[in-house]
Amino acid sequence: MRRRHFINFFQVASLVMALVAVALLAAIATMHFAIHGAEVRVPSLKGMTVAEARSQTSGLGLDLEVDNRYYSGDVAPGHILTQSPAPGTVVRREWRVRVSESLGPQKVEVPETVGLDERVAALGLRRVGLEVGMTARLPYGKAAEGTVLAQDPPAHAQGIARPSIDLLVAAPGDDAPDGFVMPDLTGLPVVTAQAELARVGIQSATKFVNVPVAPVGSGDTAPALPVKPGAVMAQQPAAGARVEQSVLVKLTVAK
Numbered sequence: 001m002r003r004r005h006f007i008n009f010f011q012v013a014s015l016v017m018a019l020v021a022v023a024l025l026a027a028i029a030t031m032h033f034a035i036h037g038a039e040v041r042v043p044s045l046k047g048m049t050v051a052e053a054r055s056q057t058s059g060l061g062l063d064l065e066v067d068n069r070y071y072s073g074d075v076a077p078g079h080i081l082t083q084s085p086a087p088g089t090v091v092r093r094e095w096r097v098r099v100s101e102s103l104g105p106q107k108v109e110v111p112e113t114v115g116l117d118e119r120v121a122a123l124g125l126r127r128v129g130l131e132v133g134m135t136a137r138l139p140y141g142k143a144a145e146g147t148v149l150a151q152d153p154p155a156h157a158q159g160i161a162r163p164s165i166d167l168l169v170a171a172p173g174d175d176a177p178d179g180f181v182m183p184d185l186t187g188l189p190v191v192t193a194q195a196e197l198a199r200v201g202i203q204s205a206t207k208f209v210n211v212p213v214a215p216v217g218s219g220d221t222a223p224a225l226p227v228k229p230g231a232v233m234a235q236q237p238a239a240g241a242r243v244e245q246s247v248l249v250k251l252t253v254a255k
Contacts, residue, residue, distance in 0.1 A: 038092055038093050039091065039092055039093070040061060040062065040091065040092075040093055040095075041088060041089070041090050042062070042083075042086070042087055042088065042089045042090075042091060042095075042097060043056055043057070043060070044083075044087035044088075045057070045080045045083045045087070045097070045099060046080050046081070046082070046083060046087075047075065047079055047080060048079060048080050049079055049080075050064075050066060050078060050079075050080065050099075050101055053099060057097055060093070061093035062091070062093065062094070062095055062096075063095070063096045063097065064096075064097050064099065065096055065097070065098050065099070066098075066099055066100070066101050067098045067099070067100070068100040068101070068162075069100065069101045069102075069103050069162070069163065070100055070101075070102065070103060070161055070162055071103050071104070071105060071106040071160065071162070071163070072102040072103070072105070073104075073105045075102035075104075076102060077103055078101065078102065079102050080099045080100070080101065080102070081099075081100045081101065081102045082100045083097060083098070083099045083100075084097070084098045084099075103163060106158065106159065106160060108128045108129050108130060108163075109128070109156060110153055110154070110155055110156055110157045110160065110165065111125065111128060111130075111155060112151075112155035113125065113165065113167065114148050114149065114151060114155070115147065115148065116147070116148050117144075117146050117147060118135070118147070118148060118167065118169050121148045121167065125165055129163060130164065130165055131163060131164050132164065132165060132166075132167060133162070133164035133165055134166045134179075134242060135166070135167045135168075136166070136180060136242060137168075137169050137170075137171035137179075138168055138169070138170065138171060138200070139171050139172065140170040140171070143170040144170065145172055146169060146170065147170045148167050148168070148169055148170075149169065149181070150167075150168040150181040150183065150240070151165050151166065151167055151168070151181070151240075152165070152166045152181055152240035152241065152242065153240060154239075154240055166181065166242055167181075168180065168242075179243065179244060180200060180242070180243050180244075180245065181240060181241070181242055182235070182237050182239050182240060182241045182242075182243055182249070183196065183239060184239035185197075185232045185235050185239070185251065186232050186233065186234065186235060186239075187231055188231065188232050189231060189232075190206055190230050190231070190232055190251060190253045191230075193232050193235075193251060194206075194251075197249055201245050202245060202247060202249055204248070204249040205249070205250050205251070206250075206252075206253050207250065207251070207252050207253065208253050208254070208255045209233070209252055209253070209254065211227045211229075211254045227254045228254065229254050229255055230253060232251050232252070232253055233252045233253065233254055234251075234252040235249060235250065235251055235252070236249070237249065
């Protein structure tokens with residue numbers, strides 16, 4: 001009798017353990033489905049129109065955001081240039097996919113804004129389909145407050161990447177500058193370039209290099225003008241770049 005009760009107890013215990021194991025497996029499977037069922041693989045969107053890309057990402061439960069627009073000679077206007085995350089990345093539903101849109105080849109000419117009032121310059125840029133990018137202000141007593149002192153890219157520039165123009169604007173003399181646009185120092189005597197930089201508190205380093213003898217012209221080719229010793233041949237950062245006051249400008253100078 002005792003043996004039978006022992007056997008029954010063992011059978012009941014085994015059944016309970018089996019039921020617990022089944023319940024655990026079911027819970028694990030449910031959790032796995034809940035986690036992985038909410039994950040999707042980001043599709044390749046490059047080359048699609050924005051509308052096509054939005055439709056495809058929406059069908060997967062993803063959000064599409066166009067956060068940049070660039071000129072491109074290879075991708076048609078209105079089509080996707082780049083995306084983030086990359087194609088094939090596994091993300092959760094409702095993840096935001098950021099893309100850049102092609103504007104096609106650059107067809108607008110960059111207007112001259114130097115010397116204009118900041119507001120007039122902004123209107124002129126918008127009129128040709130461009131926009132104002134970053135605006136830096138420099139205390140400058142030789143121009144009225146709000147006058148554009150420099151721009152990047154410069155007027156008539158070709159092959160620009162984005163439809164935005166950065167401006168350097170004159171501020172009152174007692175304002176603290178929040179950035180500068182690098183002037184073109186090439187061709188200037190190095191002492192003049194250093195003085196221009198020092199005037200606004202920017203330090204420079206010089207590297208002197210030997211200059212090859214300019215070739216004599218032949219036929220219809222005009223002779224190359226010689227580089228004067230002490231003249232700036234190259235600079236880094238380049239002309240038009242926005243820089244902070246702490247930057248070290250490197251000048252390459254002819255011996």
